[in-house]
Amino acid sequence: MKKLALLIIFLAACSSVTFEEHNDAGSKYLLNNGLVILMKENPDTGMVAIDFMIKKSIAADREKHGLGYLTHRLLLAGTTTRSREQILNDVETVGGSITAKTYAEYSEIVAEVPSNKFSIVLEVLQDVILNPAFTPEEIEREKIAILGELNAKKDQPGPVTEDLFMKTLYENHPYQHPIEGYEETITSLTREDIINHYNSWYVPNAIIISIVGNIKEKPTLHAVQRIFGKMKPSTLPPEGLFELPPRTSSKKSTHNMPIESFYIQYGHQLVPATHPDFIKLRMANAVLGSGASSRLFYELREKRALAYRVFSIAPSVRTIGFLKVTMISRPAVLNESLVGIQEQLTRLQTEPVTEEELNIVKQKVKGFFFLDHQKTTDQANYLGLYEMQGLGYHYDKEYPDKIGAVSSEEVQTVANQYFVNPVIAVLGPFEGGGIE
Numbered sequence: 001m002k003k004l005a006l007l008i009i010f011l012a013a014c015s016s017v018t019f020e021e022h023n024d025a026g027s028k029y030l031l032n033n034g035l036v037i038l039m040k041e042n043p044d045t046g047m048v049a050i051d052f053m054i055k056k057s058i059a060a061d062r063e064k065h066g067l068g069y070l071t072h073r074l075l076l077a078g079t080t081t082r083s084r085e086q087i088l089n090d091v092e093t094v095g096g097s098i099t100a101k102t103y104a105e106y107s108e109i110v111a112e113v114p115s116n117k118f119s120i121v122l123e124v125l126q127d128v129i130l131n132p133a134f135t136p137e138e139i140e141r142e143k144i145a146i147l148g149e150l151n152a153k154k155d156q157p158g159p160v161t162e163d164l165f166m167k168t169l170y171e172n173h174p175y176q177h178p179i180e181g182y183e184e185t186i187t188s189l190t191r192e193d194i195i196n197h198y199n200s201w202y203v204p205n206a207i208i209i210s211i212v213g214n215i216k217e218k219p220t221l222h223a224v225q226r227i228f229g230k231m232k233p234s235t236l237p238p239e240g241l242f243e244l245p246p247r248t249s250s251k252k253s254t255h256n257m258p259i260e261s262f263y264i265q266y267g268h269q270l271v272p273a274t275h276p277d278f279i280k281l282r283m284a285n286a287v288l289g290s291g292a293s294s295r296l297f298y299e300l301r302e303k304r305a306l307a308y309r310v311f312s313i314a315p316s317v318r319t320i321g322f323l324k325v326t327m328i329s330r331p332a333v334l335n336e337s338l339v340g341i342q343e344q345l346t347r348l349q350t351e352p353v354t355e356e357e358l359n360i361v362k363q364k365v366k367g368f369f370f371l372d373h374q375k376t377t378d379q380a381n382y383l384g385l386y387e388m389q390g391l392g393y394h395y396d397k398e399y400p401d402k403i404g405a406v407s408s409e410e411v412q413t414v415a416n417q418y419f420v421n422p423v424i425a426v427l428g429p430f431e432g433g434g435i436e
Contacts, residue, residue: 016229017221025397026212026383029221033233034205037224038383038393040212042376048118048213049376052109052125053384055208056201057319059174059240064197066181067189070142071197072107076100077138079131082124084138090124098124104175105318106388112377115214119223126227129202134194146186157263157427160255165265165425168253169322173244204231210384210393213376244269244320247421252435255427261308262334262428266341267324268419273316273389280414283406285314285323286361287353288344293364295344296325306330306337318389323419331429338424338435345422348415353408366400 019030026040054072061067076098077084091098096113098121109128113121153159163178170176180186209228211220247269271278289296289312301307310327329337353361373379386395426435 016225023394023397025394027217028393031204031225031229033229033231035228035231036208036387037221038208038210038387039215039217039220040379040383041215041217042213045214045376046115047112047376048115048211048215049110049112049380050121050125051210051377051380051384052129053208053210053388054107054201055206055388056107057105057174057239057241058177058179060201062240064189064193065177065185066146067193067197068107069102069180070146070186070189071194072100072102073142074134074138074194075109075128075132077142078133078135079127080133081131082127087124087128091121094120096121102179104179110377110381118215122223122227132198134191136191139191139194143186146180147183150180150183157257157259160257161263161265161425161427164253164255164427165267165324165423168251168425169267169269169423170244173242173320174240200237203234203236204228205233206236208384208387210380212380212383241319250421250423252424252426254430254435256430257427258429261328262331262426264327264329264337265324265425266327266338267322267423270314270321270323270418272318272321274391277414278316278321279402280406280410281323281418282314283361283403284348284411284415285312286365287357287411288312288348289325291364295347296341299344300327300337300340304340306333306340316389334428335435345415345419349412349419353411355408358408362403365403369400
């Protein structure tokens with residue numbers, strides 16, 4: 001009779017899986033409450049990483065900027081049964097780590113632990129996600145910490161330039177606002193705001209759990225299912241994301257700061273990560289400014305000595321993306337530096353990249369990609385990130401081949417289509433000069 005009862009419980013747990021898929025990238029299970037579980041076995045490591053991801057951008061904050069950031073930080077500030085110190089102690093004493101992070105398009109709790117202690121971190125994660133206390137004392141403590149970070153950021157040219165660039169690029173879009181909010185919005189947030197935000201967004205149909213490491217897939221699935229399969233799905237509130245119209249003119253924003261250098265961020269509006277052109281734009285970015293062998297680094301730093309530092313990025317975004325050149329230059333060469341950036345962008349539009357250069361860049365991009373997969377935490381993050389963006393977790397295996405398939409003609413085509421009407425943010429000692 002006891003065996004029959006156990007079998008019924010086991011079958012009931014299994015029945016909550018409404019979809020499953022297996023391929024070289026790993027496995028995907030969809031529970032009937034909408035929660036997605038991604039897994040990848042790696043018996044060659046003694047660790048297990050779990051990435052608990054909430055598909056929720058800063059657009060969900062609406063006018064309460066920083067609400068999501070504060071709410072997510074508070075998850076590790078104490079539960080109904082554990083204090084902040086107990087959460088960290090329970091994980092760290094078994095050789096693990098746990099952190100909460102918030103980005104523009106998602107929030108996550110990342111934990112890593114020796115594989116024979118996985119049940120411990122899973123139990124802590126259950127408590128953190130399902131039983132947050134949100135005590136007034138911890139809310140006030142986190143608010144003070146965030147306000148201190150915001151105040152300290154005012155004197156940091158890099159972050160200030162970043163905020164200026166995002167405000168200019170994403171004008172009239174939720175992404176124009178900083179992730180951590182503003183002093184006035186953080187101060188005004190209430191415990192009720194936090195609880196309402198938690199109840200609205202920390203629901204299974206907004207959650208992706210990625211687990212990578214020395215695990216056995218089916219027992220791990222059943223353990224996760226037993227804990228989080230009980231969560232009730234909910235209708236998600238409208239996130240407030242919307243499309244930006246294509247930019248029809250360039251725009252410059254400046255900020256005076258009495259420092260010795262100029263900080264430049266120079267970029268273009270791009271398409272979402274799921275768009276067919278995005279992988280080609282990724283290659284164009286790699287040619288332009290990825291690494292010490294890139295054109296920007298060689299031409300503007302090594303050859304012409306215009307830059308202390310220069311590189312470009314094109315992050316994958318599920319709504320409106322961007323390519324951004326970041327450069328630090330001397331006041332005497334500010335305008336020459338801006339011209340130099342545009343010259344390299346124009347070169348991509350007018351001169352086909354040689355097959356030799358393209359092949360070298362492709363190998364470099366693939367190398368960086370594989371290096372980014374050395375840690376189990378990064379492997380778990382990539383699976384969740386691709387799934388969250390709509391590319392699907394299997395894109396983790398497809399990406400190198402897609403990079404390899406991009407042609408020189410495609411790089412030139414997308415450069416001409418998207419590298420127009422730049423957004424430029426410059427911070428520095430404008431009292432001694434300016435942009436011509």
